[in-house]
Amino acid sequence: MPETSYYLILAALIFTVGATGVLLRRNALIIFMCIEMMLNSVNLTLIALARQWGNLEGQIFVFMVMAVAAAEVAVGLAILIANVRHQKSINIDEINLLKW
Amino acid sequence: MDFAWLVFLFPALGALINLFAGARLGERGIHSVASGAVALSFLVSVGMFFGLSGLDEHHRAVTVHLWDWISVGSFHAPAAMLIDPLSVTMALAVTGVGALIHIYAGGYMHGEQNYQRFFVYLNFFILAMLVLVLSDNFVGMFVGWEGVGLASYLLIGFYFDRYDESYGHYADAGKKAFLVNRIGDFGMMVAVFLIWTGVGSVVFEEVFAGAGALSTGAATAVCLLLLLAATGKSAQLPLFVWLPDAMAGPTPVSALIHAATMVTAGIYMIARTYVLWGLAPLAGDVAAWVGALTALLAASIALTQVDLKKILAYSTISQLGFMMLGVGVGAYAFAIFHLVTHAFFKALLFLAAGNVMHGLPGGELDIRKMGNLRAKMPTTHKLFLIGAAALAGLPLLSGFFSKDGILLHASNHNILLYLIGLFTALLTAFYSFRAVFMTFWGEARDEHVHEHAHESPAVMTAPLWVLAVLALVGGALNLPFLLTMEHYLEAAVGKPAFHAAVPLELVLLAVSAVVALAGAGLAYGRYVQGAKDETGAPRGAGWAAGITGVFRPLEQGAANKWYVDEVYAALIVNPLLGLARWFDRVVDEGVVDGAVNLVGHVSLAMGGALRKVHNGLVPTYALSLFVGVAVLLLYLVFGL
Amino acid sequence: MALLFFVLVGAVSLAAALGVVMSRQPVHSALFLLTNFASLAVLYVTLDAQFLAAAQVIVYAGGIVILILFVIMLIGGETNDFSAAQRAWSRVVGIGLGVILLLTVSYSVLTRMLKAPDDATSLLQGGTPAAVGNALFTEYVLPFELVAILLLVALIGALVLGRQSEGTGEGVPSIEASD
Structure with missing residues (x-):
């Protein structure tokens, strides 16, 4: 059985890769995928620690995270599509409606 | 006395009903509600009067505690009524004259755009005035004091959109009254603060019981500040300037607020605090001199005015000066007596003037354009004549007895005050009859005005007859030597320090009568007899013109209100x-x-x-x- | 043996994560993402989370990735070059931040090594569907219902956002503009 810390390090690696992706990529869709990946890395730590402490609550929380992620994907993609209709682009650098 | 609070309830209800439902009631409804409220209030006052009369002569003071209003630390200001001869007299005068004027106003204001607003204000005024005279403490009196000031401001500026040569912007007249009164109110507030710090209470009975704790200096300061308040509210020197402008308001308002009731609040307040004035003789002297000089000054201005209402306004100031002279020399009962008779005949005069204004085209008030109106308005002429005679103090009318009482006490105090008062009485008789003769006698000087003149409806003459009867026989309230009213008021304002010897009193009565008749006769000679000039204005008979000619150099100054x-x-x-x-x-x-x-x-x-x-x-x-x-x-x- | 398995699967998931970030084509990214999710599902099984492993495959792999692929097909993913020309500095900063994140987390984890628990003494019943379901519908029923509402709202929100403007047919560009 691998140490729990190994799982945590793997999760940290994946999280870092996802975060870096968010910062580096310009395609909104890929940024979106990176965020999903970060969520998953957190899920991994939760499950690993749930086993570590012999406690089911971590897993319940992961379940909730999945549901929220599903909702987020649905809304996020809808926003993306609406923006594409409007602006004909999914380049994150061209989406600046938040500007003051 | 448990029902005494009803006296407040009726005008308050009347104002609220007219405020919220007046638009649906129509003119008749509004008028009935407003007049009915004041009439009911008058009945309650009558009830209070009889309730009080049933008590032992020396314990005629009942405090009706309604609720604790302010209670902070050792400071207590109850909402309570003090019912004693003085407050009941005032309440009767306020509600009685008020009811008559309400009835009259129904006819006078007929067809006015803001009929509803007018009666809401008027009922509110009655409420505030009753709070003023019936409160048993300085704070409650101050609330009423400010309330009547507000009502006065609102009603003077009732025609706030009007403008004319005589008054300027009508709204400015209200503003002037409010601002000038503010100076007096400042004195009132500081006086109450001083009383609180000096005696530790604001309730009248406790203050008067503990007044001995005040040093003479403190009592003098308090009384001078109260005098400042009274000069503001009662239009005395140096704060009288607002009252002539206050004539911008509708005439019933002038009659009710600026002649019969509100302006007498200062006199009432001084009579109410007579205990303090007893401690400060200097303040009393100042008050007497203020009153005498105001009376003289205002009477001299009244001689030259050509606006009928302004003549009456300056006459009011002058008569208030008499009252101030009365309280200043310690003749509180006579001052209150004069206050009551003045309420009768001055309300009568104002309402009769309102009839004249109502009956002439364009609400004409310039007496130079009138003349011979008795042909067109016989009833109004009689009413005005009665009022003027009472004001002039012709023998046996109400004004004669009340004014004479004040002069009698003044003669004992300082002969100079008496002489000023006597001369003012002469002027009073002269300008009263000048107004009568210029308006109703002689020849019509403006054909247009004269042709369109008409008599007023019964609703505007019937209440005046009541007032006329009171003006004629009001003197019976306090006949010399009987002094009914003086004895009645003794429980509230104390016994006068001075009782005149009978011969002296008779001599002074005779002198007053002669002076009043002389003034009236002089006016007759000057304005009825003799030649006319090219505009039809009378030049007067030779003898009268000669006498009045002596004062011609002063005429310019008086006409300009002494600048x-x-x-x-x-x-x-x-x-x-x-x-x-x-x-x-x-x-x-x-x-x-x-x-x-x-x-x-x-x-x-x-x-x-x-x-x-x-x-x-x-x-x-x-x-x-x-x-x-x-x-x-x-x-x-x-x-x- | 178990460690070797972990290393292999972990390497696959890490490589897939890198693939997501570095692919030029969004489609490739999406497929890498699928790989990443699947390998994580395997790891969940090794952590006694059988139900969540199944849910991972169904929700993420089966639902979310498919949805993303669908969107890619809908709008075409042919855009972008990789480098962000107008914010070249952000590349350096981004990688720098990533390194900091990794170093700090690794440092804190490695300095306090957590041993794997002894299977015999483990209190966990295992994340079987029965155990998770039992917990969800007893102790956590309120959050569960709230999540249901959340999903409903998200559904409606997505519907509203994704709709074409009023009065035009589905997917058909508006021809007549409102005058």
Whole structure:
């Protein structure tokens, strides 16, 4: 059985890769995928620690995270599509409606 | 006495009903509600009077505690009524005359645009006036004091959209009354503060019981401040200037507020606090002199006025001066007596003047354009004549007895005061009959005005007959030697220190009668007999013209109201305006606005600098978020 | 043996994560993402989370990735070059931040090594569907219902956002503009 810390390090690696992706990529869709990946890395730590402490609550929380992620994907993609209709682009650098 | 609070309830209800439902009631409904409320209030006052009469003569003072109004630390101001002969007399005068004037106003204001508003204000005034006279403490009296001031302001400015040569902007007249009264109210407040610090109570009975704790200096200061308040409310020197302008209000308002009731509040207040005045003889002297000089000054101005209502206004100031003279020399009962008779005949005169105004085209008030109106308005003529005779103090009418009582006490106090008073009485008789003769006698001087003149409807003459009867026989309230009213008021204002010897009193009565008749006769000679000049204005018979000609050099000054308004404008108003403008330009625009603008500019500049951070691009936000996370992590893990 | 398995699967998931970030084509990214999710599902099984492993495959792999693929097909993913020309500095900063994140987390984890628990003494019943379901519908029923509402709202929100403007047919560009 691998140490729990190994799982945590793997999760940290994946999280870092996802975060870096968010910062580096310009395609909104890929940024979106990176965020999903970060969520998953957190899920991994939760499950690993749930086993570590012999406690089911971590897993319940992961379940909730999945549901929220599903909702987020649905809304996020809808926003993306609406923006594409409007602006004909999914380049994150061209989406600046938040500007003051 | 448990029902006594009803006296407040009726006018309050009347005002509220007319305020919220008046639009649906129509003119008749509004008028019935308003007049009925005051009439019911009058009945309650009558009930209080009889309730009080049933008590032992020396214990005629009942306090009706309604609720505790303010109770902070050792400061207590109850909402309570003090029912004693003085307050009942005032309540009867206020509600009685008030009811008659309400009835009259229904006819006078007929067809006015703001009929509803008028009666709401009028009922509110009655409520405030009753609070003033029935409160058992200084704070409650002050509430009423301010309430009547507010009602007065609202009603003077009732035609706030009008403008004419005589009054300027009508709204300004209300403003002037309010501002001038503010000076007096300031004196009132400071006086109450001094009383509170000196005696430790604001309830009348406790203050009077503990008044001995005040030093003579403190009592004098309190009384002089109260006198300042009274000069404001009762239009005495130096604060009388608002009352002539207050004639801008509708005539029933002039009759009710600016002749019969509100302006007498100062006299009432001094009579109410007579215990304090007993401790401060100096303040009493000042009051007497203020009253005498005001009476003389106002009477001299009244001689020259050509606006019928302004004659009456200056006459009111003059008569209030008599009352002030009365309270100043300690003749409280006679001052209150004169207050009551004055309420009768001055209300009568104002309402009769209102009839004249109502019956002439364009509400004409200039007596130079009138003349011979008795042919067109016989009833009004009789009413006005009765009022003028009572005001002039013709023998056996109400004004004769009340004015004489004051003069009698003044003669004992200081012979100079008596002479001023006597001369003023002469002037009073002269200007009263000048008004009568110029208006109703002689020849019609303006055909247009005379042709269109008409008598007023019964609703506007019937209440006047009641007042006329009271003006004729009101003197019976307090006949010389019987002194019914004086004995009645003794429980509230104490016994006068002085009782005249019978021969002296008879002599003075005779002198007063002669003076009044002389004044009236002189007016007859000057304005009825003799030649007319080219405009039809009478030149007067030779003898009368000769006598009046002596005073011709003074006429210009009196006609210009002795330049009091101009002096005030130069000494007080304009410097204050200049100061206000300076503050506006330099302090407000420069310092205050500058500070506010500075805050705005700094915020804008900072925002302008910071908004570059907000470029609207999601990656930038994400980046700053991650920087924050990294910093936090570095701190948590390495404790950097 | 178990460690070797973990290393292999972990390497696959990490490589897939890198693939997501570095692919030029969004489609490739999406497929890498699928790989990443699947390998994580395997790891969940090794952590006694059988139900969540199944849910991972169904929700993420089966639902979310498919949805993303669908969107890619709908709008075409042919855009972008990789480098962000107008914010070249952000690349350096981004990678720098990533390194900091990784170093700090790894440092804190490695300095306090957590041993794997002894299977015999483990209190966990295992994340079987029965155990998770039992917990969800007893102790956590309120959050569960709230999540249901959240999903409903998200559904409606997505519907509203994704709709074409009023009065035009589905997917058909508006021809007549409102005058």
